[in-house]
Amino acid sequence: MKIIDSHMHVGLAGFDPQVILRQMDREGVEMSWLLTWEEIDPPLKELYTGLPPGPVLEACSQYPDRFIPFYAPDPSNRDPGKIIQKYSEMGIRGCGELKVSLRWEDPLIEKYLEVVQAHNFPLVFHMEQPRFQYIRPGEGFFQWLLERLLNDKFNGVSRYYLNRLAETTGILRKKIEKNRICFPGILFDFAFLEKRVVQFPGIRFIAHGPDFWNQISISLHPRYIHQKGTYDTFGIIDRLLESYPNFYCDISGVSGFNALHRDRRMARIFLGKHAEKILFGTDNTGLPLLELLRSMKPGKEKMDLILRENALRVLE
Numbered sequence: 001m002k003i004i005d006s007h008m009h010v011g012l013a014g015f016d017p018q019v020i021l022r023q024m025d026r027e028g029v030e031m032s033w034l035l036t037w038e039e040i041d042p043p044l045k046e047l048y049t050g051l052p053p054g055p056v057l058e059a060c061s062q063y064p065d066r067f068i069p070f071y072a073p074d075p076s077n078r079d080p081g082k083i084i085q086k087y088s089e090m091g092i093r094g095c096g097e098l099k100v101s102l103r104w105e106d107p108l109i110e111k112y113l114e115v116v117q118a119h120n121f122p123l124v125f126h127m128e129q130p131r132f133q134y135i136r137p138g139e140g141f142f143q144w145l146l147e148r149l150l151n152d153k154f155n156g157v158s159r160y161y162l163n164r165l166a167e168t169t170g171i172l173r174k175k176i177e178k179n180r181i182c183f184p185g186i187l188f189d190f191a192f193l194e195k196r197v198v199q200f201p202g203i204r205f206i207a208h209g210p211d212f213w214n215q216i217s218i219s220l221h222p223r224y225i226h227q228k229g230t231y232d233t234f235g236i237i238d239r240l241l242e243s244y245p246n247f248y249c250d251i252s253g254v255s256g257f258n259a260l261h262r263d264r265r266m267a268r269i270f271l272g273k274h275a276e277k278i279l280f281g282t283d284n285t286g287l288p289l290l291e292l293l294r295s296m297k298p299g300k301e302k303m304d305l306i307l308r309e310n311a312l313r314v315l316e
């Protein structure tokens, strides 16, 4: 089985092409899609890592049998259509990763999707909920610790309880309110996403990210960044995958891994039901996703779809 990793970045967390190739060889991955991240004016500069198309194209021309180039210019560019046209001529095979603080409702997105559809490109995108982000006002261990605890430490649990404590007792309240900024979220409006999926039947939409994968279950708890625990009823993503032939997802990142891991019984049903719509991808995490998938025994045919065939099909 020759695996395709449909979500990989060059230049992220020390992943140069050689590191990626070594990891691919170890895991039995034949090819990887290399995705960019471009946001002209990211609302949280601290969390932004620009991943430009230059190194992607360079790696792909060096190893054309191993890498497939993608590029998603920011839709806020003056003329994204022209950029996509130019990079299409330079060999990109799809748009991704689209990870910008816009909503599906935005007219900029509509214009962008027109171009993506005209090029017959698949579109890999990220979804993330709005939230407050605490920015430490100074240096020192306590400041650093508080920043971690009020943001992503312990999967959001410390953030949840510290904010509740601040609201009910007033402790730290002023400090928190003064130093937090509002993160507007990323492409998280599901209702409008569904409209766009219907409006652009020629685009293979490939979703991922915490907001997408949390919706594998209908129940959501504000305590967590990545939802935890077992559940009985699938959430909205089950219906979208079922309803629209042009709607796909990739199981990359902490969010994809967590979604399968949190309830193995339901994950098995999900994999069985949507094997034709799920793409394998790692997002540079190094998590044991292959082992997790294999341990769920979806059967050879479904495994082939997830690990390889779907990625080939959406590129056609």
Ligand SMILES: [Zn+2]
Binding pocket: 007, 009, 035, 097, 283
């Ligand atoms: Zn990514």
